[in-house]
Amino acid sequence: MRATRGAARAYIATVVLGALCCVIPALRSGAGTPWVTVALLTGLYLACELPGRCPFFGSSMPIRAGSFFPLLLAAAFLLPPAAAALVAVPGSLVGRVEQAPFTARRVWRAAQLAVTVWAASSVHGLFGGTATLGGTGPGRLPDLPYAILPACAAALAFSLVLTSLDGSILAVAERLPLRRAWSGLLPRSLGPHLVHGLAGLMMAVLWRGPYGPLSALIVLLPMYISCWVFAQYHREHAAHRATIRALVQAVDIKDTYTRGHSERVGRASVLIARELGMDPGRLEVVRFAGILHDVGKLGVPTRVLRKDGPLTPEERQVIELHPEYGHEIVRGIGFLGEARAAILHHHERLDGSGYPYGLSGREIPEFARVVAVADAFDAMTSTRSYRRGRPVPAALEELKRCAGTQFDPQMVRALARGLERHGWSAVTMAGTADGPGVPGPRTESAETVPGRPGPSGGLDRVPPPQPPADGLGAVPGAQSPADRRR
Known part of the structure; x- marks a missing residue:
């Protein structure tokens, strides 16, 4: 919520x-609320949430919304609906909130979880789940095969109610259409919530078992450790993204002619990689490769990058070193993996006439072949202040014309399929103060060497046999010196 608006x-x-209506029945005299169990579960949930607000632990604690949902689901399995709803309130009111308005967010979270737990407990009881958990008396063992179905039904209700409320408050507070606010919430949440339901069932079974509530902590400890591991992973991932963002911003500041180009090449690279069937882990790395492919320009003197007029042979040699500079810059960044080879070889050509090493065919790493096509495509379709970009169909035709000599035909076909399936939106203005990905008029150009038109992002050393391609930098009066520097 950007602000707590009236709506x-x-x-x-x-x-x-609604939350008050859910919990009030448990507070009435004669309701038969098992207060000992309520107090133990409430205290346990409160104890799990409190460390997140302790200055000693700070942001290192793995407390996030959802960290202790199994405990709330265990309460839904062990208690009547009204009593189960009470368990979520104190911990939610004191838990860590990372964005303002803090009070409104805490009140919202407490009410949301109370309603959600009430719904989960009601569904669990409706499916006869209480009877399947057994008890402490002799012969009253849990009926585990039959206990799983009510637990899964309760977890499903938990997920449905929680995501519905999440989407609704987002729609109201951010003024988004409901369809957009709810889009993807349930599919992303259902799997984790079902796992939380099974963990909660295990806690409930142990709680009702002969060793009592203390044995249920056996489930809580590994659950807490897993939360810590996931929190560490997300912090590390955030650090990776910050590293990439800093490098890209440094390149964009130095070479204002191509500002925003890196982000778009990363997006086009992912488009190609998806069509090739790469797994999600490699998709992230190929995106990094596209974003950082020109990071070596940090090693090129600014006066060369921004020079008005033709480049001297010596200046061209300096610019052709940027892939090697880039490789040296990212060499020590371990999480980049295959992206490092793409940064070094994205100006190689399939016929062996590229640089820096003149690799050919399959000698060129796969990621480098992907980025080469994405780089050239964005160069052709982007618009700068001094000339308009080419239409997507025209850019694809040029890529197909150069496939087999300059580009890998498989990558070109994958890009064509991806564009047909998803389209292409150009949204960044090169040479403005906006960072990569900032909406605005579109930007970029094909790069060419004087007397050497072509779609490649590059300073290719051997002129191709093809005739000049109008609109790729061979347009009279439309070419900027920066087009020859990428």
Whole structure:
């Protein structure tokens, strides 16, 4: 919530009222609420949430929304709906909130979880789940095969209610269409919530077992450790993204002619890689490769990158070193993996006439062949202040014309399929103060060497046999010196 608008406050108040309706039956005299179990579960949930607000632990604690959902689901399995809803309230009100408005977010979270746990407990009881958990008496063992179905049904209800409320508050607070606000919430949450349900069932079974509540902590400890591991992973991933962002911003500041180009090459590289069937882990790395392919320009003197007029042979030799500079810059960044080879070889050509090493065919790493096509495509289709970009169909035709000599035909076909399936949106303005990916008029150009038109992002050393391609930098009066420097 960017701000607690009037509509958002009204919606939060409505959900709070619903939460009160859920918990009030447990507070009535004669309700038979098992207060000992409620107190133990509430205290346990409170104890799990409190460390997140302790200055001693700070942001190193793995406390996030959802970290202790198994505990709430265990409460839904062990208690009547109204009593189970009470368990979520104190911990939610004191838990860590990372964005303002803090009070509104805590109240919202407490009400949301109370309603969600109430719904999960109601569904669990509806499916006869309480009877399947057994008890402490002799012969009252849990009926595990039959206990799984009510637990999964409760977890499904938990997921449905939680994601519905999440999407609704997002729609109200951010003024988004409901379809967009709810888009993808349930598919992303359902699997984890089902796993949380099974963990909660294990806690409930142990709680009802002969060793009592203490044995249920056996489940809580590994769950907490797994939360810590995932939190560490996400922090490391965030650090990776920050490293990439800093390098890209440094390149964009130095070479204002191609600002935003790196982000778009990363996007086009992922488009190609998806069509090739690469797994998600490699998709992330190929995106890094596309984003960082020109990071070596940090080693090229600014006066050369921004020079007005033709480049001397010596200056061209300096610019042709940028792939090697880039490889040296990222050599020590271990998480880049295959991206490092792509940064070094994205100006190689299939016929062996590229640089820096003149590799040919399959000698060129796969990621480098992907980035080469993405780089050339964005160069051709982007618009700068001094000339308009080519239409996507025209750029594809040029790539197909150069396939087999300059580009890998498989990569060109993959790009064509991806564009047909997803289209291409050009949204960044080169040479503006906007960073990569900032919406605005579109930008970029094909790069060519004087007397050497072509789509490649590059300073290719051997002129191709093809005739000049109009619009790729061979347009009279439209070519910028920067087009010859990429």
